[in-house]
Amino acid sequence: MCFEISEENIGGYMIVTEKFFSGIGKRLRASEVRELLKWIKKGGIISFGGGMPDPKTFPVEEMKEIFSYIFSERKLGEEALQYGTTEGYNPLRETILEMLKKDGFKAIEDLDNIVITTGSQQALDLIAKVFIDPGDTIIVEAPTYLAALNAFAYFEPNFEVVPLDKEEMKVDLLEEKLGKLRKEGKNVKFIYTVPTAQNPAGTTMPNDRRRKLVDLAYEYDTIIIEDNPYGYLIFDDRVKFNHLGAFDDEGRVIYMSSFSKILSPGFRLGFIAGHKEFIRKLVLAKQAADLCTPSVTQMAANEFLRRGYLEKHVEKIKNIYKGKKEAMINALKTYMPEGTDWTNPVGGMFIWVTVEGVDTTEMVKTALERGVAYVHGRAFYPENARELGKNAMRLNFSYPTIEQINEGIKRLAEVVKEYKKK
Amino acid sequence: MCFEISEENIGGYMIVTEKFFSGIGKRLRASEVRELLKWIKKGGIISFGGGMPDPKTFPVEEMKEIFSYIFSERKLGEEALQYGTTEGYNPLRETILEMLKKDGFKAIEDLDNIVITTGSQQALDLIAKVFIDPGDTIIVEAPTYLAALNAFAYFEPNFEVVPLDKEEMKVDLLEEKLGKLRKEGKNVKFIYTVPTAQNPAGTTMPNDRRRKLVDLAYEYDTIIIEDNPYGYLIFDDRVKFNHLGAFDDEGRVIYMSSFSKILSPGFRLGFIAGHKEFIRKLVLAKQAADLCTPSVTQMAANEFLRRGYLEKHVEKIKNIYKGKKEAMINALKTYMPEGTDWTNPVGGMFIWVTVEGVDTTEMVKTALERGVAYVHGRAFYPENARELGKNAMRLNFSYPTIEQINEGIKRLAEVVKEYKKK
Known part of the structure; x- marks a missing residue:
């Protein structure tokens, strides 16, 4: 195996790296x-x-004003540079709580229902870590968000798919699927959906399907991950719908959204709202993942909302x-x-x-x-x-x-x- | 079980959350x-x-100047608000590369050896994900950094410990340990060390032990994670030492450090430097974890360094x-x-x-x-x-x-x- 050894030598590296990787490490592919x-x-x-969002839409002027405000006051400036809590910057959590209450989320009561994440990608990663064991069954839409598939796949679930039509997930086929899986003795850990202006399909689920979807989660004792990065970007004013959380009294819907599409993807600010027991575990997982989301971007985003700039x-x-x-x-x-x-x-x-x-x-x-x-x-x-x-x-x-x-x-x-x- | 049911009812929650958690989810404890x-x-x-750092040390004035600069130029401002690459902001990676070269890291050649992380906690989480399978043997110092133990533990390694004395890790005992493990047929995935102003012990390893430590990694075909958050805060000028990477030609040392202790923990900026094959996998793991570290904090940190403020x-x-x-x-x-x-x-x-x-x-x-x-x-x-x-x-x-x-x-x-x- 002379050739192989000399090739290794070219790079100056004698170490065989492959043997050090874990199962997850080996499965990681570009x-x-x-x-x-x-x-x-x-x-x-x-x-x-x-x-990517159109950078021409970015509020550069407003951010200049806001960062100048934050760093003009020593106390605010120190807060922006210090560690934050794992749960997130409280004023921002309160702003989100208000938004969700206004949107009719029934099972969201207080700050303990909310955790800020480092973008919604982290929300997906934490959800995967906290919920998925190898071999667990999860249901996703077909097609679905690519990065969610990636985040979930590392924890080796069994993916079941439910196709879309132009009105988003075919909830009647979901019902069939759930029935079939129950007969096979398989529990469904969660159903992952992007019901509004979906990525990749661009479809939006009407309210009758939403209500039915939540009913099915109750009937089959499972939970729903509602991923909603685009819901604040509906440009057809005639379209009316509720979030899945508006049909959910028990906390079976875990809602996640992001400031990436309405403010700045570079800020990496997302959040998860849901049952307190779920949020508690997600906070613990986040603690091991990155301790906390940067304070300064959370403060800037909250200031942007507080000043009424978002609308x-x-x-x-x-x-x-x-x-x-x-x-x-x-x-x-x-x-x-x-x-x-x-x-x-x-x-x-x-x-x-x-x-x-x-x-x-x-x-x-x-x-x-x-x-x-x-x-x-x-x-x-x-x-x-x-x-x-x-x-x-x-x-x-x-x-x-x-x-x-x-x-x-x-x-x-x-x-x-x-x-x-x- | 009347009481339990009525207690559940008080919160308005009928769902039994426990059954949804994964093995990792169940192991997560405060x-x-x-x-x-x-x-x-x-x-x-x-x-x-x-x-926590003393907030009185935070460079609030300088940050006001820097953020004002970033958001005064439309192009820079747009860059600060847009998605960055998973590997990190290139000018900051270049600044780090220069630092490492100056510090004598032998196996660090170019930007492909470096990835920016969302704090060094994320570095630990990515390393755990990419390297540890359940049951793998890893060696840590005793005592060692608490949050590293947490990050590693979720992936269920077998922890072996090597005690410290006032000159940091007892490398002679490490050698014994490695010999014993080899006899038992156990490979060591990695040795994790904080050799400089250690957390929690405050100890610093002299150069002879450092050289011996790297030699042992070669002899026993394993790798070293050198975690160095405090190395830039040595206040006794008589103390001289090299980073482990200065004794390492092959890329067996994975170096990680952070801007938390020298600039701002709230920025959540860390980095990993090491063998390109390792970095490539860590970048892929980071992509699933949070896509990228916020652009704006990376730009601000780089500007802070570029203006010569850090020293x-x-x-x-x-x-x-x-x-x-x-x-x-x-x-x-x-x-x-x-x-x-x-x-x-x-x-x-x-x-x-x-x-x-x-x-x-x-x-x-x-x-x-x-x-x-x-x-x-x-x-x-x-x-x-x-x-x-x-x-x-x-x-x-x-x-x-x-x-x-x-x-x-x-x-x-x-x-x-x-x-x-x-």
Whole structure:
């Protein structure tokens, strides 16, 4: 094995690293989207691939004012630089508590129902750690949020999927699934859903399905994780719905949301609200994960809300995203061939496009060569259900400009037409 | 079981939460220190219990200037509010790389050797996730950093301990331990050490032990986690030592440090430097844990370093802590009875006190009643070695004022004297 040894020597490293990794460590692999982003960095590519807010919407001026305020008072400044509590900055927790009460959450009573997290990604990681043992059954939507799949997968659950239609999760199929699993003697640890302006599908669940979903959690003695990063970005005012928590007296809904899409993803501020027993464990898990979320960003976010800036700011974002979404829908109508279908989201950042007979994973490379990026559908399904996404792709409309949306969809439609002919 | 049911009803919760938790979730328990902190909040207590920097040292003025700079330029402001990369803010990684090269780290070559973490607590959590499978053997110092024990314990390793003396880890005993484990056919996943101004013991390892420690990692084909939060706070200028990485060509030392003690714990900024293969996996684990560390705090920290503020600032902290440490040592000499022993740290934030014949866990409650708090020694040992800490306590000198140090040690000595008589 001379060759192998000399190759090791080239890097100056004799250590064989592989043997040190745990099972989780060995399973960690770069995600497909991560690889995609490397391509995009090379330039010249219009990207519908990411999930970033439009930085033009960021409240830079307001933040200058707020940080100046925080560091002008010695006492506030010291607080901003000191350790915070694991549960989060109390004034921010109180602001969130008020929001949730106004939104009709029935089982949320006081601060003990709320923990601030370092972005909603941490919320997913803590939930995975606290709830999932290897082999546990959890139910996710198909398709579902990619980073949630990743966070859950490290703890090796058995993924069961329930498909979506244009009104979000097919709750009748969920009922069938729950019945089947009960017959098989399988408990469901939780049902994970993004019921509002879903990522990746852009779908929103109407209230009758929401009520039914909560009823099913009661009937089958399970809990629901309601992930809601986009619910404050609904740009169609006619759409009315309640959070799942508004149908839940017992605390079977664990609600999580984030300031990433309405204020700043760079602040990494999310939160979880739910039953006190669940929150207590999540706080303990967070203590081991990062002790506490930075104080300074929590203080700045709370100040932003306290000064009444959020409402005006969200209106601005909604207007911009609404225009971009309409531009993308119009471009899809103009350029896409027959046999192409898409969702028409009432909010959020994504459109889900399905192209009959085209393998969108195979198509990625050609699209990149023609200067347009998307995420192929398979990425949004657990391993055992990936084929359900073979004809789909997720398009982000929040980040590109309207000109890029037009040009990008035109490029993409050309590639789609070629692939349909194959 | 009528009573139990009605008790459940009082809270309005019918759900039995316990059944939903994973093995990790079930093992999560509030730490003893956490309970202690609740007591202290009640007021009137001089606390040597925590591990917080003196907020009077925080650079509030400088931060006002820096945040104002960041948010005065639209482009920088947008960057501060947008998602960053999982690896961390590149200019900060470059600053760290330079620092490490200057410090003689032999196996650290470029940015791929470095990942920024959300505090060093996250570094510990990621290391636990990536390296530890249940039943794996890891070696820790006895005593060792409490929060590291917590982070590691969730992944259920077999803890082996090596005791300290006043020159830090007894590396000769480590060699014996490694030999014994090899005979038993047990691989050691890693050795975790805080070799400089250790938490909790306040000890610092001389260079001959450091060299020997690295040699042993090579001989026994294992790796070392060097945790160094206090190494930049050495207030005795005569003390010279190298980082373990200065003796390591292959990348067997994974180095972690933090800006918590030299800049701001509220920023939650730490980093890991090591072999690229290890860093690559840690980055992937971080992606699932919180996607990225906040951009704005990374930018502010880097600006603080770039403007040359750190050096002056660290000098100021060192002077203050040196004064406080000397005050505590003097108070110990003045008030403590015979049969009490303590370390005399050259840096950091902690003194380790041992009282012959006194159970310091039992003594905690009386001390609190007399208005003084400390952390009992047992807390700093893994479950299987707790009795080694029965006569010890950790005293923090960075947070209390000099007056509080004097009065607090006086109070504590009174309690110690009583307990010695028992």
